[in-house]
Amino acid sequence: MRFDVLTLFPKMFEGPTTESILKRAQAANLIEIHLHNIRDYAFDKHHITDDTPAGGGGGMVMKVEPIVLAVEALNLPPKTPVILTTPQGRVFNQKVARELAQHERIAIICGRYEGVDERVRELVVTDEISIGDYVLTGGELAAMVIIDAVSRLVPGVLGARWAAEEDSHAMGLLEYPQYTRPAEFRGLKIPEVLTSGNHQAVEVWRRRESLRRTWEKRPDMLQTAQLTDEDRAFLETLKTKTDQSH
Numbered sequence: 001m002r003f004d005v006l007t008l009f010p011k012m013f014e015g016p017t018t019e020s021i022l023k024r025a026q027a028a029n030l031i032e033i034h035l036h037n038i039r040d041y042a043f044d045k046h047h048i049t050d051d052t053p054a055g056g057g058g059g060m061v062m063k064v065e066p067i068v069l070a071v072e073a074l075n076l077p078p079k080t081p082v083i084l085t086t087p088q089g090r091v092f093n094q095k096v097a098r099e100l101a102q103h104e105r106i107a108i109i110c111g112r113y114e115g116v117d118e119r120v121r122e123l124v125v126t127d128e129i130s131i132g133d134y135v136l137t138g139g140e141l142a143a144m145v146i147i148d149a150v151s152r153l154v155p156g157v158l159g160a161r162w163a164a165e166e167d168s169h170a171m172g173l174l175e176y177p178q179y180t181r182p183a184e185f186r187g188l189k190i191p192e193v194l195t196s197g198n199h200q201a202v203e204v205w206r207r208r209e210s211l212r213r214t215w216e217k218r219p220d221m222l223q224t225a226q227l228t229d230e231d232r233a234f235l236e237t238l239k240t241k242t243d244q245s246h
């Protein structure tokens with residue numbers, strides 16, 4: 001999987017893309033992250049990448065020319081998604097991450113300032129993505145979020161023991177509680193079932209705790225989660241319990 005990122009601030013990507021799992025994934029040639037400075041495609045004397053908005057008003061707008069030239073220089077294969085990160089885009093989630101992970105290559109243009117010249121959308125952008133309903137100072141953090149969430153879906157990136165699609169949001173539920181040694185800390189013990197050696201009992205407990213947490217913290221997710229009859233029966237017992245305590 002190859003990511004091409006067009007940004008005015010390539011140094012912002014140091015850290016998130018150069019440490020830990022993404023570092024290892026790049027070393028193993030499972031993913032490639034290519035950073036391109038939009039400023040290198042501004043060919044005027046001062047390499048200007050932004051200008052005042054046509055029609056007046058405050059703030060600055062990213063210029064069309066450097067961005068379009070930077071995208072064209074990538075010589076992208078047809079059908080490569082060219083994503084613009086912007087608060088106006090469709091909202092990113094696990095389903096969008098899965099969809100993007102199907103591509104061999106994606107390009108991401110990091111929006112900045114009060115906006116990007118509309119002609120960038122008309123000429124090169126195929127998709128617009130927001131990472132949530134709040135406003136960031138720029139699209140770089142959003143691009144890093146997208147790269148991280150998509151990269152961990154690339155086979156091999158997480159290593160064999162952790163299939164990326166086995167965890168919480170992938171199944172439409174929140175993750176169950178995790179524990180590790182010591183067995184007791186400040187009077188708080190690891191639930192006995194987890195140290196019982198009974199793998200089937202562990203699986204039942206984990207499933208129930210996932211359901212309980214989702215019901216408590218994100219009940220909206222239960223509308224779309226894949227639930228068995230047993231799951232539904234357990235959720236009914238939770239509802240009955242709270243009804244009784246009210």
Ligand code: 6GU
Binds near residue numbers: 129131132137138143
């Ligand atoms: Cl993609 N960009 C900016 N500037 N703010 C955001 C965003 C993107 N997603 C959420 N907020």
